[in-house]
Amino acid sequence: MPPNPRQLVDRVAVGNYQDEVTHPSAIKAFVAEFISTLIFVFAGQGSGMAYDKLTFGGPASPSGLVAAALSHGLGLFVAVAIAANISGGHVNPAVTFGLFIGGNITLLRGIFYIIAQLLGAVVACFLLSFSTGGLTTSGFALTEGVSVWNAFVFEIVMTFGLVYTVYATAVDPKKGDIGTIAPLAIGFIVGANILAGGAFTGASMNPAVAFGPAIVSWTWSCHWIYWAGPFIGAGLAGAIYELVFITRTGHEPLP
Template identity: 50%
Template sequence: MASTMLGACLRQSVTPAALRSYLAEFISTFLFIFASVGSSMSSRKLMPDASSSPSALVAIAVANAFALSSTVYISANISGGHVNPAVTFGMAVCGRISVLTAMFYWVAQLLASTMACLLLRVATAGQAIPNHAIAEEMTGFGGAVVESVITFALVYTVYAAGDPRRGSFGVIGPVAIGLVVGANVLAAGPFTGGSMNPVCSFGSALISGNFKNQGVYWVGPLIGAAIAGLVYDNVMFPPQLPSDSSHGVVEVVVGYN
């Protein structure tokens, strides 16, 4: 029985539609990381003291908001527009996608982030790839808490933006997702860099060779994403139970795609 179920999951994970979704995640994640990390590099080039400049923080937040809105929009109808392993994890925890599909999404996202950071490194003639880092006065635990909270906000917005019970959002859904990311970068940038995206932190760390506090940018976002999904699906919109009323049984199916 177990082998039969595993075989069925594998077959579903290599269909043409599934392969297109992995490619869509790769392209969207690549474009987002290129813009996100590239905006940090541009800020440092234009402003040597970018790490303490409010103008640089605003520029990076705006770039992240615009880039994520666009990349979610272009892949939403193909892969769901996750562009983030934390979003994928939250979807898997709540049963929106299978664990195997989530693993393939993670591979696509990790490869995309690594290639985007590598391309930036090569194209800029070896310019330093900026890493996310926690403030000197903070602990790793504090950094993980901050990342967990801001990722909760992101994933909760993703759930709301893709919920058909809230009506048709069209382009407004991706815009809302981008806006919450921009706001979170403004709020948490000086403390943790406002990552919310493990592969964004991983790709820059891998290419730069600096993995300091890398666990903060995985543990925090994954916990925040899981809590957001569970709260949205089980508290705000709990599953509908069969009704014996005259109206019959009502089924509510929620999907991000």
């Protein structure tokens, strides 16, 4: 039977305010998202600031790109793992949006997840700025020769890969034992995407990661790319995986 988009629409829900926002378990989930995003952004953004300090603000280099991929990949692995049993370990507004599109989180809870993630990123960048004696938390920017639309497509494709990985390893009911390595797989895809796109767009894939440094440094050049690209990529991944690969009929499909 071909995918039925109506099934996807039927799964999307607004949610009850009392259950999705004010319930103690919901509040714990928001706090978990705040803390895990703070840890992730502090590690990722901090590694970039440390690299700039060690190289005295020198130009980007292959070693710097590898260091960024490693710090973000390992940081996200930990951030997802520590929040997985409380909030699901989204650590990313785009992931939350992708899960909402697939009907795996309500609109109300998703909005508060995103608020918590953005706050975590902003606090992390303020803490970095303070603890480094006022060093700049550099915002994301396009490299020379990369157009806005080049970067836009890059962010869509990279975030598609990230959210598709989240669905395959953490959301799919058929994931089995692979679900235990979901945080590692998610960290790996982010690290790999940074190696692929870091030299072109900075490889955000995460509006919170771009928003925190932009607030602290007040740098908003082409900032919309780091929201629109990830949200489109996440929405496509969520819709495609949910419609094509997940069967929610209450039984396993016949072989």
